[in-house]
Amino acid sequence: MKNGLLKPGDYFLRGNYAFVEGALLAGCRFFAGYPITPSNEISAMMARRLPQVGGAFIQFEDEIASVVAIIGAANGGVKSMTATSGPGFSLMQEAIGLAFMIETPIVIVDVQRGGPSTGLPTQVGQGDFIQANFGSHGDYETVVYLPNSPQEMFDMAIKAFNTAWRYRVPVIVLADQMIGQMIEKVSVPSHDEIELVEYEKPEIPPEEFLPFDLRYEVPPFVAAGDGYRIHLTGLAHDERGYPTTDHETYSKMLLRKLRKIWDNADEIVEWEERLTEDADLIVVSYGITSRSVYKAVSDAREKGLKVGIYRLKTAWPFPYKRLKELAMEGRNILVVEVNMGQAYRVARQYISHEGVYSMPWAPGRVPPPEAILKKIEEVYKA
Amino acid sequence: MSEAKLIRPSIDEIKALLRVERLPHIWCPSCGIGIVAKAYVEALLRSGIPPEKHVLVSGIGCSSRMPGYIKIDGYHVIHGRAIPFAVGLKTVRPELEVTVFAGDGDLSTIGGNHLIHAIRRNDDINVIMINNFTYGMTGGQYGGTTPEGSRTLTSPYGHIEGTFNVPLLVASIGAPYVARWTVLHYRQIVDTIVEMFKVDGFTFLEVISPCIIYTDMNRRDAISLMRMFKNQSEIDHTADLRNVGIERLDEETRFIVGKFVHRPSESYQTKYRKLVERVMKGGE
Structure with missing residues (x-):
């Protein structure tokens, strides 16, 4: 290269x-x-x-x-x-x-x-x-x-x-x-x-341009030197980008920015699902841990345990809707991750039954498939 | 507007570069920041570079509010980090004239690490540091430029830390352009900023500015402070920078000002462009 x-x-x-x-x-x-x-x-x-x-x-x-x-x-x-x-x-x-x-x-x-x-x-x-x-x-x-x-x-x-x-x-x-x-x-x-999102200079004349225009979900972006003469600040600001302490103005601005993600979460979230339909237990994992989970679940299936996989491909927004659906149809959930239960805590927020389990694991090693299988068997019995 | 004419811009020309709808500004009566803001605008008009190609970047503090009043692209970022923002922007948009405008606390204290490394790299940005010897926005705490002995909000029994001699610090790392004026030296500030725009490399201007609200200068009124800047400042372009530190603020203080360093320079950004040309031709 x-x-x-x-x-x-x-x-x-x-x-x-x-x-x-x-x-x-x-x-x-x-x-x-x-x-x-x-x-x-x-x-x-x-x-x-x-x-x-x-x-x-x-x-x-x-x-x-x-x-x-x-x-x-x-x-x-x-x-x-x-x-x-x-x-x-x-x-x-x-x-x-x-x-x-x-x-x-x-x-x-x-x-x-x-x-x-x-x-x-x-x-x-x-x-x-x-x-x-x-x-x-x-x-x-x-x-x-x-x-x-x-x-x-x-x-x-x-x-x-x-x-x-x-x-x-x-x-x-x-x-x-x-x-x-x-x-x-x-x-x-x-x-x-390969589909790419490219920056295009907007066609709005500079005198009408508002860098944080509330009429847009995502206002058009302008770069320095484009002739718009914008002012951007990390202070709470209004549509013009000017600092404000007005509660209503800031409340609207903050919510508009948060809603870019909240309202498009269904478009953004990604996950991978395997063997979930007939499963009694779903193992949630992500990153390197999921590679160990694939093996553990395939070993569990060989032993006749009905176990499925739900791999998170986005952490945030958290792909909770489908997971919640699977859980509320009566499936238990086991979250395996190389930390003390961070995604587990998030999963718990969305699932209102008690069958949500955590397999915490200290950093340094990925839990081996045998350890995950052992945990699957333990949870499966419960 | 050509520099040769040296015609002072009209009020209308200056107004066209202000966000007049944002006035009145936040600065206290007797504050010097507004004077430097106007000097920047006048220098911009004299630069021959259209306003659309000038950019201001600032951090946090009284001085850092300045870009909010100037009608050009301006970025008011987080405390101490104006320099890296400016460097990122200048590197990808070399045709823009990027100026950082911030205070002594923002640039020399919380942002000190970025200041020294931008000078070491010789990033092609202009840095205007308003030095009022204090953190004004937060009520008058001591910072890296506060003279020893000062009684501040956080040194109620007298400040016992040492003080940065900023021109010496900046010059010692190799900045190709270093100047210092007080806010009284309006014409010199304008000339200096116009010159800074022309340097390919890191340029630094310290402007000594009064804060009579939060410093030991508060025993005085604005007029007597200006008189102090007039009577106690000394123009010495060839000063030994080891001797220009400001370690006290009283009748004995000598404010040594001038254009201390101005030498040929090739910026990091220019060198990088050459590197890219070489590599794109297949060189190693």
């Missing part, structure tokens, strides 16, 4: 590299980041690849500068992203709130490692599930994807940029150390088949 974009075909790619190639095909032309394990393959590859396609890469002094720089670059009308892991993701939280507030499309890939604190830099974790939508202060929404293979790292990179630019929100891809560093087959489709 010298210059240009990755050509259609089948490749054997590391997850982190697959993400880079997907992002470049999606039109990402600016990357800012700070070194952190286990996401380093992304910044290293971006540093090599971006100049080859006419883009720009900057390694900043920290993760705060990195995320703020991509917000700045996105406001220049250029698709931009950063990559990080837990500690860096924590540092980015304040700026994620800014991106939501000024409706700037950005993409962050968080290759999760074990936490809290420095934790397990080289080993797997899934402990940022809640933080990805609740880490910044105030009420805001992000869209969060959960890849479980290098192929999905590629596909979700493209999807993340499309969602970010369609709804003008921060989009996060929550990968993990194993998905980021494993090498598998990745199929790249013909470039014409």
Whole structure:
């Protein structure tokens, strides 16, 4: 791979590299980041690849500068992203709130490692599930994807940029150390088949333009230098983008921004369902853990246990509707994840019967299929 | 408007660049920020670059409210992070003239790390730092530029920390353009900003500005403060920057001002564009 974009075909790619190639095909032309394990393959590859396609890469002094720089670059009308892991993701939280507030499309890939604190830099974790939508202060929404293979790292990179630019929100891809560093087959489709959401300068004359126009679900985006002479602020603001402390004005503005995601959740949510129809028990998982769950469920089926799979492909919005339906038809739910029950707590909120179980697992290892099978058998009896 | 004519812009020309519907502004009577805001507008008019191609970026604080009053693209971001926002934007839109306008707390204290690294990279942005020696927006706490001995909201028994000599700090890292004026030096501020627009690299202007509400300067009125800036400032373009630190604010203070550094420079962004050209041609 010298210059240009990755050509259609089948490749054997590391997850982190697959993400880079997907992002470049999606039109990402600016990357800012700070070194952190286990996401380093992304910044290293971006540093090599971006100049080859006419883009720009900057390694900043920290993760705060990195995320703020991509917000700045996105406001220049250029698709931009950063990559990080837990500690860096924590540092980015304040700026994620800014991106939501000024409706700037950005993409962050968080290759999760074990936490809290420095934790397990080289080993797997899934402990940022809640933080990805609740880490910044105030009420805001992000869209969060959960890849479980290098192929999905590629596909979700493209999807993340499309969602970010369609709804003008921060989009996060929550990968993990194993998905980021494993090498598998990745199929790249013909470039014409890849649907992209592109930024187009609006046709509204500048004197009529309101950057936060309440008449739109998603107001048109304008970039710096487009001649609209806009003012954007992280302060509570009115349609003109001017600061306000008027409660009614702010209430309307905040709700309009939240509704971009709330009202389109059915369009955004994604999940994978296998063997659920006749199942008595459904195992919920995501990311690398789902790979172990596939094996455990197939072993359980061989033993005659009616077990199904519900794999989350978005964390936020949480794909609860179908899960709730399956649960309320009388199926029990078991949530398996490499944390102490973050998605379990969310699932519990939506399911009003008692048959929702958690298999918590400390970071550093993925629960092996045998351990999951044991838990399935235990819960199945209950 | 060509610079050679040196015609002062009319009130109408300046008004056309203000969001007049947002006035009155939030700044206190006697505050100096508005003077620098006007100087920026005058410099913008003199720059020959259309207003649509100028961008302001600010952080949080009294000074950072300035872009909200200027009718060009402006981004009021989070505390201390105006510089990385500006760097990201400038890198992808090199044709824009990007200026950061913020206070001493925002730029030299919470944002200190970004300041030094943007200078080290030599990012092609202009930084105007209003130094009023305090956190005005939050009620007058001490910051990185507060003189030792000052009694502030958070140093009620006297400030015992050291003080940044910002021009020395900035110049020592290699900024190609460093200047300092007080708000009294209006003409010089305009000339300086016009010059900053022309430099390919990191330019820095510190403007010493009164905050009579929240600093030890509050023993004075606005007129006597301006008199202090007049009588106690000294223009010295070749000053030894080790001696320009402001460690007290009283009748003995010497405000050394001037254009301290102005040397040829090639910015990170220019170097990066060359790198991209080389790589796209197949080079390594």
